[in-house]
Structure formats: C-alpha cells, structure tokens
Amino acid sequence: xxxxxxxxxxxxxxxxxxxxxxxxxxxxxxxxxxxxxxxxxxxxxxxxxxxxxxxxxxxxxxxxxxxxxxxxxxxxxxxxxxxxxxxxxxxxxxxxxx
Amino acid sequence: xxxxxxxxxxxxxxxxxxxxxxxxxxxxxxxxxxxxxxxxxxxxxxxxxxxxxxxxxxxxxxxxxxxxxxxxxxxxxxxxxxxxxxxxxxxxxxxxxxxxxxxxxxxxxxxxxxxxxxxxxxxxxxxxxxxxxxxxxxxxxxxxxxxxxxxxxxxxxxxxxxxxxxxxxxxxxxxxxxxxxxxxxxxxxxxxxxxxxxxxxxxxxxxxxxxxxxxxxxxxxxxxxxxxxxxxxxxxxxxxxxxxxxxxxxxxxxxxxxxxxxxxxxxxxxxxxxxxxxxxxxxxxxxxxxxxxxxxxxxxxxxxxxxxxxxxxxxxxxxxxxxxxxxxxxxxxxxxxxxxxxxxxxxxxxxxxxxxxxxxxxxxxxxxxxxxxxxxxxxxxxxxxxxxxxxxxxxxxxxxxxxxxxxxxxxxxxxxxxxxxxxxxxxxxxxxxxxxxxxxxxxxxxxxxxxxxxxxxxxxxxxxxxxxxxxxxxxxxxxxxxxxxxxxxxxxxxxxxxxxxxxxxxxxxxxxxxxxxxxxxxxxxxxxxxxxxxxxxxxxxxxxxxxxxxxxxxxx
Numbered sequence: 075x076x077x078x079x080x081x082x083x084x085x086x087x088x089x090x091x092x093x094x095x096x097x098x099x100x101x102x103x104x105x106x107x108x109x110x111x112x113x114x115x116x117x118x119x120x121x122x123x124x125x126x127x128x129x130x131x132x133x134x135x136x137x138x139x140x141x142x143x144x145x146x147x148x149x150x151x152x153x154x155x156x157x158x159x160x161x162x163x164x165x166x167x168x169x170x171x172x
Numbered sequence: 173x174x175x176x177x178x179x180x181x182x183x184x185x186x187x188x189x190x191x192x193x194x195x196x197x198x199x200x201x202x203x204x205x206x207x208x209x210x211x212x213x214x215x216x217x218x219x220x221x222x223x224x225x226x227x228x229x230x231x232x233x234x235x236x237x238x239x240x241x242x243x244x245x246x247x248x249x250x251x252x253x254x255x256x257x258x259x260x261x262x263x264x265x266x267x268x269x270x271x272x273x274x275x276x277x278x279x280x281x282x283x284x285x286x287x288x289x290x291x292x293x294x295x296x297x298x299x300x301x302x303x304x305x306x307x308x309x310x311x312x313x314x315x316x317x318x319x320x321x322x323x324x325x326x327x328x329x330x331x332x333x334x335x336x337x338x339x340x341x342x343x344x345x346x347x348x349x350x351x352x353x354x355x356x357x358x359x360x361x362x363x364x365x366x367x368x369x370x371x372x373x374x375x376x377x378x379x380x381x382x383x384x385x386x387x388x389x390x391x392x393x394x395x396x397x398x399x400x401x402x403x404x405x406x407x408x409x410x411x412x413x414x415x416x417x418x419x420x421x422x423x424x425x426x427x428x429x430x431x432x433x434x435x436x437x438x439x440x441x442x443x444x445x446x447x448x449x450x451x452x453x454x455x456x457x458x459x460x461x462x463x464x465x466x467x468x469x470x471x472x473x474x475x476x477x478x479x480x481x482x483x484x485x486x487x488x489x490x491x492x493x494x495x496x497x498x499x500x501x502x503x504x505x506x507x508x509x510x511x512x513x514x515x516x517x518x519x520x521x522x523x524x525x526x527x528x529x530x531x532x533x534x535x536x537x538x539x540x541x542x543x544x545x546x547x548x549x550x551x552x553x554x555x556x557x558x559x560x561x562x563x564x565x566x567x568x569x570x571x572x573x574x575x576x577x578x579x580x581x582x583x584x585x586x587x588x589x590x591x592x593x594x595x596x597x598x599x600x601x602x603x604x605x606x607x608x609x610x611x612x613x614x615x616x617x618x619x620x621x622x623x624x625x626x627x628x629x630x631x632x633x634x635x636x637x638x639x640x641x642x643x644x645x646x647x648x649x650x651x652x653x654x655x656x657x658x659x660x661x662x663x664x665x666x667x668x669x670x671x672x673x674x675x676x677x678x679x680x681x682x683x684x685x686x687x688x689x690x691x692x693x694x695x696x697x698x699x700x701x702x703x704x705x706x707x708x709x710x711x712x713x714x715x716x717x718x719x720x721x722x723x724x725x726x727x728x
Contacts, residue, residue, distance in 0.1 A: 088269040120270060124277035131254040135269035151266040 082142035191351030209247035216286035219292035225250035410449030413623035416609035433584030439558035450519035451483035466491035
C-alpha cells in the first residue's frame with residue numbers, strides 16, 4: 075500500500091444498492107480506460123463504517139471522492155455520464171489531449 | 173415559548189422554523205438543543221450546513237451556552253455538513269443516504285432525542301437535481317419521524333408569500349413557526365408566529381421575542397384572562413398631603429397610577445417620592461427611567477431632600493435607564509419583564525411612558541402598556557407611570573390613552589397667573605376610594621414635596637405668591653380688625669365707667685334726698701307725736717284727773 079498512485083479515489087456507498095453497484099462498475103470501467111495502472115479505488119460502505127461519513131463530508135450516496143491529486147473533488151451519483159465523471163475527476167480523455 | 177405553543181414543540185415530529193436572515197433561526201434551534209440537554213436530559217444532534225461547529229460554539233458562547241463542554245459530555249453532537257458547489261459534480265442517480273447514515277450515526281452514538289438541521293436549504297444551493305432532493309427530503313422527514321426524534325428544520329424565508337425559499341413547508345407539515353425581523357421606525361423587532369401546529373392549541377398571534385445574554389425569550393402579547401386577585405391594602409404615595417387627598421390612606425396595592433402633566437411640573441419628583449416611600453417601607457422598587465440616567469435622578473432628588481442612594485446601596489431600589497430608541501417596544505417590555513421577574517419588586521416606576529411613543533405608534537404603546545399592567549397586576553405590583561402632556565392638547569387625555577387603564581390618575585398642571593407659574597395638582601380619578609376633588613397647589617421645596625391648599629377667595633383660586641400675598645393681606649386685615657375691636661372694647665369700658673360713676677353720683681344724691689325726705693318725715697312724726705303729747709297734756713290739764721285710763725290705753 076505504500077505505493078502512491080497518481081489518482082486515489084474513494085467511493086462511498088451504502089449497502090449493495092443498484093446505484094452503488096452501477097457506480098462501482100462505471101468507475102472501474104472509466105479508470106481502466108483512462109488511468110490504467112495509475113489509480114487506486116477504495117470502497118467504503120457507510121452501513122459498515124458510518125463514522126467515516128463525516129470525514130469526507132458525505133451526504134449523498136453514492137459519492138466518489140478524489141483524494142489525490144489535490145484539490146479534493148466529489149462526484150455524486152451513479153457516474154452514468156462518462157464525460158461528467160472525467161471532467162469532475164479532471165481526467166481528459168487521451169484522445170482529446172492529443 | 174412553551175406557553176404559546178401549548179406545551180412546546182411536537183415531540184417526535186419535525187418542526188419547521190423559517191424566517192429571514194438574521195432573525196434567530198439558528199439560535200432558536202440551538203437553544204432547543206441546549207435546553208434539552210441541560211434541563212430535560214435529552215441529548216441532541218445539531219447538523220449545521222452553514223456554520224462550522226467552532227463558529228457555532230463561538231457565536232452562542234456570547235449568550236452563555238457552553239457547547240464544547242456539552243459536546244465533551246456527549247450531550248450534544250455538532251455535525252457540520254459542508255457542501256461546496258465547486259467540489260461537487262453530479263452525474264446520474266444518487267440519493268442522500270449518506271446524510272441519513274451520518275445523522276443516524278450521530279443520533280445513535282449519543283442517543284439523541286432532538287435533532288436540528290440548520291439550514292437544510294443549503295442542500296438546494298449545492299445540488300442541482302431538485303427532483304431527487306425533494307424526494308429525499310420527504311424521505312428524510314419520514315425517517316426522522318420513524319426514529320421518534322423531535323426535529324427542527326430551519327429554512328430561509330422565500331420571496332413573496334412563500335414561507336421558505338424551496339417550499340419546504342410542503343414536507344414538514346406538523347408545525348411551522350415563522351420568525352420575523354421587522355424594522356419599524358428604524359427599530360427592529362423580532363417576532364414569532366406559529367403558522368401551523370397540528371394537534372395543539374396554539375396562540376396565533378405574533379409574539380415578539382428577543383435575544384439577549386440569556387438566550388431567547390418570548391412573551392405573549394396579551395394575557396388571556398382578566399382574573400386577578402385584588403388587594404385592599406393601601407400604600408402611601410410618599411406625600412402625606414397627597415395621601416390625605418386619597419381618603420387618607422394612599423393607593424391600593426397592586427394598582428396602577430398615572431401621573432401626567434406638562435413639562436417641568438414635577439412628575440419625576442412625585443414618582444421618586446413614591447419610590448422612596450416604598451423603600452422606606454422596606455419594599456423593593458424598580459425605577460425605569462427613559463429620560464435621565466440613574467445618577468442624574470439621584471442627584472436631582474437630593475435637591476429635594478430625598479436620598480435615593482442609600483436605598484440603592486441597601487439593594488431596595490434599582491434604577492434602570494434606557495433610551496426608548498435603544499430597542500423596540502417589545503424589547504423594552506421583555507426587558508422590563510425580565511427585570512421584574514429577577515428583582516421581584518413591590519413597586520415599579522416608569523418615567524415617563526410618553527417617551528416610548530418615539531419608538532412605536534400610539535396603538536402599539538397602548539398595547540404594550542396593557543400587557544405590562546396586566547402582568548404587574550398579576551404579580552400584585554404597584555406601578556406608577558408618568559406621562560408628559562403637551563400644552564397644546566386641550567383635552568385631558570394622555571397621548572397613549574392609558575388613562576382608562578389605570579386605577580388612579582393624578583394630574584399635575586401649570587397654573588399661570590400673575591406673571592408666574594405654579595403647579596396645581598388634582599386627582600382625576602381614583603378607583604374604589606373617596607378622593608378629594610380639590611385642586612391643590614403642589615410645591616417642591618428643599619424639604620420635599622408638599623401639597624398646599626390653594627386659596628379660594630373672592631378673587632378666585634390663587635396660587636403661589638398671589639396666594640402668599642392674599643394670606644398676608646388677610647393677616648393685616650385681621651390685625652387691623654382686632655385693633656379696632658380692642659379700641660371699641662376700651663371705649664365701652666370707659667363709657668361703662670363713666671356711667672357707673674354717674675350712677676354712683678345719682679345714688680348718693682338719691683341717698684341725700686332720701687335722707688332729707690326721711691328727716692322731714694321723722695320730724696313730722698316727732699312733731700305729730702310731740703303735739704299729740706302736748707294735746708293730751710293739755711287735755712289732762714283741762715280735765716284734771718279725768719279719764720286717766722283712757723290716756724293709758726291710748727298711749728298703748
């Protein structure tokens with residue numbers, strides 16, 4: 075775990091709701107696509123660890139928090155809109171960059 | 173507060189408090205939490221969307237709440253939900269389960285019975301998907317109800333007629349309280365109104381409330397009942413001659429007295445006299461001055477031989493000075509209430525009530541005074557108001573029309589006569605006692621206040637130096653008359669003496685005449701006798717020894 079990734083993402087979910095699973099699958103898909111190997115995803119289930127909600131100011135579920143790089147960004151929702159997620163995470167599609 | 177809601181907030185149900193910015197929503201809800209924790213042993217959760225816990229704690233520390241300590245004792249949990257638009261991106265479906273979980277966690281961790289969400293509308297500014305938000309909020313309130321916690325939700329007042337900007341009242345329908353912060357005549361008054369309260373009898377009026385160092389206090393506009401105990405005990409007005417005018421005993425305890433008069437007629441002096449008398453009786457007295465500062469009053473009263481300072485030192489007298497414009501009428505009323513509750517005086521003086529008019533309209537002042545009088549009567553406190561009447565006001569009405577409310581009304585007025593002004597006082601009314609109908613002259617001397625009977629003479633009512641002059645005049649007249657009388661007396665004496673002398677003279681004359689007459693008479697008798705004797709002797713001599721028996725018998 076000592077290895078630092080370029081992107082550290084944390085996904086807050088509450089139980090195994092359809093929205094949460096959708097969000098997780100969407101996230102994994104985008105990351106594989108755009109940040110291959112440079113990311114780490116941490117999934118926190120608030121039903122298990124409710125005390126963690128305070129730290130990242132979570133009020134909506136699901137919420138994706140980008141811990142690294144700074145500044146912290148949050149994306150709420152099931153991440154179904156790829157472009158918005160990428161903009162939110164400040165990841166531009168590789169094709170656009172070039 | 174509990175009184176007007178008929179027992180407080182609905183337990184186990186959400187209540188909405190809405191109002192404009194700065195009208196005390198946060199404070200009211202926070203007080204609810206803190207009081208719950210301190211007084212009722214119900215711990216509470218405060219979810220702040222606007223302010224950070226540290227800020228909150230700091231803000232309410234100024235009104236005496238120690239949030240940090242309560243937090244440490246696990247009585248209160250402050251939670252700050254930060255919503256920053258710039259950090260948040262929305263994509264797709266989501267819900268507020270996270271908030272629920274946080275709230276649920278907070279509630280469970282300290283076993284909270286009370287929850288405050290302040291201000292939940294911030295969610296709307298942070299999130300764009302209103303459809304989801306509304307649905308989620310509805311779910312939230314439902315969930316709170318299920319949890320059985322008493323919740324307060326605060327909301328900003330919206331534009332126009334709507335109570336809240338986002339129409340929150342649609343969801344929270346059990347109890348809605350509107351706070352209002354109104355500025356009338358440059359003076360702000362906070363008001364509270366219960367718009368809706370299911371299953372509770374509540375007052376529907378607007379109730380003024382205020383925030384001070386003790387937190388929030390609300391007071392009902394009017395007391396609902398007009399049933400008060402009355403006392404037949406009488407208390408002195410502090411001016412013996414005034415007491416004499418009032419059936420010799422003074423005012424009833426628990427009554428209200430109005431002293432009205434034009435400027436400089438000595439209203440404050442009368443009021444101070446009254447206060448002084450109360451203190452002399454070892455009663456407590458509260459003096460609210462709206463014109464002068466306490467020190468000024470004490471100094472001024474010293475000039476008429478009244479030492480209020482010693483009563484202040486003895487803790488019997490308290491002077492409160494405040495400019496009427498310092499705060500709204502309602503605030504004044506609340507302040508007066510609080511002071512009275514704290515100090516528990518038997519006598520209260522307000523000097524003068526007319527100044528309050530600068531803060532509110534006549535109607536408002538009257539309403540305030542009605543409430544004050546009601547309150548004081550309930551507490552069996554005797555109150556004295558002073559009121560300034562203007563020279564231009566012909567009718568003897570006070571500006572506030574309080575004359576019908578008070579039990580006794582003294583009128584002090586200027587009597588301008590002979591190039592000088594004097595004070596006249598009379599009792600306009602005094603319920604339930606015989607009182608003098610006379611105008612008395614009211615004099616303020618080095619020795620205090622006194623009432624002097626005015627001179628009622630052939631020239632009409634005289635006061636001041638005219639009265640003195642008239643008195644002097646009378647005295648001279650009296651002296652002259654008495655002088656004349658003695659002279660006459662002496663003359664009579666002399667006459668009598670003369671007459672007596674004459675009588676004596678005549679008497680002696682009469683005596684001498686009498687003597688003379690007597691002398692003649694005796695002489696005649698003697699002559700008669702002598703001649704008789706002579707005749708007998710002659711007869712005897714003529715008859716010789718004849719008829720001696722006769723002579724003897726005759727002689728006898």
